[in-house]
Amino acid sequence: MPSAVMRHRPLGRKFYRRDPVALAQALLGRLLVRVLNDGQVLSGRIVEVEAYLGVADQAAQTFNERHTERNHSMYLDAGHAYVYFTYGMHHCVNIVSDRLDVPTACLIRAIEPVEGIEAMRHHRARKKSARVLRDTDLCSGPAKLTQALAIDRELDGADLVRSDVLFVAGRHSVSQEAVVAAPRVGVAYAGAWAHKPLRFYEKGNPHVSVR
DNA sequence: ATGACGATTTACT
DNA sequence: GTAAATCGTCATA
Numbered sequence: 001m002p003s004a005v006m007r008h009r010p011l012g013r014k015f016y017r018r019d020p021v022a023l024a025q026a027l028l029g030r031l032l033v034r035v036l037n038d039g040q041v042l043s044g045r046i047v048e049v050e051a052y053l054g055v056a057d058q059a060a061q062t063f064n065e066r067h068t069e070r071n072h073s074m075y076l077d078a079g080h081a082y083v084y085f086t087y088g089m090h091h092c093v094n095i096v097s098d099r100l101d102v103p104t105a106c107l108i109r110a111i112e113p114v115e116g117i118e119a120m121r122h123h124r125a126r127k128k129s130a131r132v133l134r135d136t137d138l139c140s141g142p143a144k145l146t147q148a149l150a151i152d153r154e155l156d157g158a159d160l161v162r163s164d165v166l167f168v169a170g171r172h173s174v175s176q177e178a179v180v181a182a183p184r185v186g187v188a189y190a191g192a193w194a195h196k197p198l199r200f201y202e203k204g205n206p207h208v209s210v211r
Numbered sequence: 212a213t214g215a216c217g218a219t220t221t222a223c224t
Numbered sequence: 225g226t227a228a229a230t231c232g233t234c235a236t237a
Binding site: 061142184186 | 216217218219220221
């Protein structure tokens with residue numbers, strides 16, 4: 001008998017078909033799974049998520065019904081990935097919530113590395129510094145985790161319900177008592193929306209992005 | 212055609 | 225704490 005390989009089962013469409021706040025909380029504690037071209041599995045436990053509430057949300061790229069080539073994936077059905085490039089060098093990954101043509105989503109801000117940690121370290125290694133990154137530096141930020149998991153715009157629009165290379169798995173989410181709600185990071189431009197508690201993370205987890 | 216700006220990270224003072 | 229890196233995207237013209 002071949003050695004036992006951990007097998008992950010992608011969550012179905014119904015899991016994603018809810019408002020972004022509910023989805024954000026449901027995502028905490030689940031496993032984000034990335035399968036590389038060579039078959040290697042990278043995964044991490046989702047520990048920090050932000051909700052973006054669509055056309056009314058001043059912090060969202062879809063504010064005021066903005067619909068462009070770049071943000072088109074936000075308008076796809078729940079369970080699709082929206083990957084965008086920002087600051088001229090970073091990628092961020094969102095998971096679309098709700099339903100078709102309702103552009104709401106959850107930004108994955110941090111995961112706790114589980115499988116493929118050395119590969120993540122390799123992906124994250126800077127040519128400049130020979131310093132070895134700690135585990136808590138691998139995926140503790142939205143652009144860190146996309147780098148660690150090799151997620152870029154090629155995965156924009158991927159359907160996580162059907163994809164073999166990027167999906168969410170896991171039976172359990174974090175208990176309500178262990179969830180902290182706080183203002184979102186990096187959205188100072190968003191007026192009143194900048195202060196709303198739409199960032200959710202697991203209490204006390206050292207892998208979250210902001211101490 | 213042009214200019215301003217990031218849902219960030221890293222290095223440096 | 226402050227600032228550089230770095231460029232695709234979007235609004236304006």
